[in-house]
Every structure is written in C-alpha cells, then in structure tokens.
Amino acid sequence: MRYLITFSYDGSKYGGYQKQLDINTIQAELETALTKLNNKETSVVASGRTDRGVHAINQKAHFDLDINITPDKLKMALNSLIPNDIYVKNVEVVDSNFHARFNVKSKEYVYKINLGEYNPIEKDYIYQYGKSLDVEAMNKGIKYFIGMHNFKSLVAADDVRDNYDREIISANIEVENDIMTISFVGTGFLRYMVRNMVGLLIEMGEGKRKASDVLTILEKEDRKASGKTAPACGLYLKNVNY
C-alpha cells in the first residue's frame, strides 16, 4: 500500500532533508522509523529536498508499506518513533502510481525577515536582518519574478542541469510587527532559488538595485550576475500541491 504523508519539521538541528552519510537528516529519521514499522528497509520519496537549516510547515512524501495499518494508526506510530522536532500531520492512502515528487503541480515557500531588533529567541526561525527595508521598492521588484523565466542566474553556483526554466505563479510581501514575510508560489524551484530571489529583493529594499534589474539579471543566465543568498533559517516550505 502506498501512503502519502504531510509533515512539518524544525530544520535547525538537521543537515537538511535528504539522507547523507554521517549527518542527521529528516529523511533518515523517517526511514529509520518506517523500516522498524515495516520490518524491512523502507525508503521515502519527498516532494523535494530542503537544505540544511530550512524548515517545513507542510512537506509531503510517499512510501510503500507491506504491513496492514490504517492512516490514523500509522500517524500515531510514526509520531511515536520520530524525534519531536519532526511531526506527521496527516497520513492518507494513495494510488500505487502516485509519486510525491513527479506529481507536484506547485509549491509555496515563505521567507521571514525580522526588520526590528535582533531577537535571540527567533534566531533559527527568522532571518535577523535588524534594519528597515523599502517595502514599496521590494513589492515592485517581486512582480518581475512572476511568470516563466530561465532562473540560471539565481541557482546554486554548482547546480548544472539542462533546463533552468521555472514558472512563478504568484509572489507577495507582507509586513506585520516588523516581521516581513515574502511568499512565492511556483510550479518548481531550483536549489537556492528562493534564497537568491530574497537576496536580490533585500538589495532592492536597501536601495542598491532597482526593480527592473531582475530582468537584466535573469537574461544574463549567470549566477555571478545576482547577489547574496539569504540565510537558510528564514525559509519555510509551506505547501506542496498535487
């Protein structure tokens, strides 16, 4: 039986979602728990990886189990076996050809920035920028990301692939009590793409770039054309839609 789980995690204590040798990862924690439950090596396929320090509010993953267990019982069993900084919110049975990565229609990421004074209590959860930003300039700039673009200029420097075209469906900035929340919905995201878009937006908020620079940078198709990568701690995978 194939199951789809929705889960959240505090990424600050993990070396990222994806399994690696000698590093604590979310995937390894889930697979250890499922292997125990299923009495055999069981692997998990997520909607995609999240990097070291990045959090998830609603990450999704599928896996196959040989044992007969109801979604409710599986949710309880899994949550009892994984560490308490990962939490399975929902379990459902899906068709055996459902695929948590290939079937993704869109994803939503949010990025949080503290424009106010440094807050040690939120340091792993909100980027402690600590100064004001020109929200109007950023709101103008963020609109240039919307649509289908070649995002090669905004990808991780070592990311080599055939196709860098991705579509941003919507993008938005809100500020409440000195916390800026930047959200992006898109059909797919490349590695570091959100953090690099946020890095550019911050430079606009600082008056160092103008809104239309986004197009010039994207046209160059060169990582060196863009700016800094915003820190991982402010980034959340908020939703995965199928």
Next chain:
Amino acid sequence: MRYLITFSYDGSKYGGYQKQLDINTIQAELETALTKLNNKETSVVASGRTDRGVHAINQKAHFDLDINITPDKLKMALNSLIPNDIYVKNVEVVDSNFHARFNVKSKEYVYKINLGEYNPIEKDYIYQYGKSLDVEAMNKGIKYFIGMHNFKSLVAADDVRDNYDREIISANIEVENDIMTISFVGTGFLRYMVRNMVGLLIEMGEGKRKASDVLTILEKEDRKASGKTAPACGLYLKNVNY
C-alpha cells in the same frame, strides 16, 4: 561604575539563568564576558532567576566595572562576547546604590499555549497543549489571582521561606490564531508560581475546576492542594519595572 543591562535570551539551551556547577547558564555566560572585559572577576546581579527552559524578553541585571566604557560600546562588546542566543538590548549607567533585584517594583510574565495542532517548530517556545480550552472559564478564574494573596499552595514544592504573600496587579488572557497568551503583572513571583497558576487555569479550561477554586486552594496554603506545573518552554519574563 554601575551598569544596568536589559537582555533577552532563548532559555531552551541553558540550565536556567542562575550559575551552577557543570551546567551552562545565562549568568555564567554574562560573567565570563564581563570578567574578560573588566580584567577581573565580575559578578552580575539579575532581577531574579528564571528556571531551566524559561525565556526572557526583557530581563534586567546590574554589575560594576572598573574600566571606562560608554554604554553603546559596552553593548557592542558584550554582544560580541556572549553566545547568539543571548542578546543585550540596552545598557545604561545607574546610581551606585541601584540594585537590580531589591529595587524591582513589578514584573510581567507571559505564558504561551498552542491550542492547535502540535507544531515541531515551536516546541521549545510555546507549550504544545494541542486541544481547545474554555477561554471564558479561564478568564473568570484568572481574576481570582488578582490582589494580595498567600501563594504557598502555588510555589515549588521544596520552596521554604517565611513569607509567601505576593501581589498580582493584573492578569489577562488573549487568544489569537490558536495561540493563547496568559500574562501576569505582579510585585513579585515565587518559584514555579506562574507555571502553577497556569496549570490551575488549564484545569479550569478543561472543565475540571471552577473559577472560585483558586480561593479555596490559596486558603489551604499547601502545594498538594493545587495541580500540575505547566512546562517551562511556554514561559517568558517579559518586563521588569523599577
């Protein structure tokens, strides 16, 4: 010269505010930094301790330095020497007979409870209660704490002292997006007093006790008369007023 500092900290990685052997504490971190700056053993006197896992938004402390340093420079120097889960927000010079503990006029504590689904990202910062509570019943009950009372029934079990009388000036409950915030302003608080008041309020919210039980319990002057101690992670020292 005597200095008064206002500082915040994430209590989740410390064994409490107060210095102890073999345990990482906030006080020890501050004293290590100050001893380095002052070139001699320097001790810090806070408004009071906070227990293991309890956070502070505006804790206050005083200390004396022999060196000549402006408040602004001292703020920068201290923040560069302490870990990034403690942050000095303000430094001021005070009179040499000012005392951070003896001069306290009132303190404010807040306690945060998540009534919604378990959130692994907030597990060290908001008590993950995970069910709804009868806010109206709790709002009725909390009023009974206001005023001068003998709080012996609501103190840490091993707390032995002459005088358990403390005055609660105001107390309030708010709920926003499933997060309940309970706040207390009082002239002084005994050890575990806030967490024990919150424990009682939760039992009221569960329909297990009625509002006026507060008076019956206080009259007994016996810790066994009250209920559970709410977990440390939800508690914040919010303000200290002189």
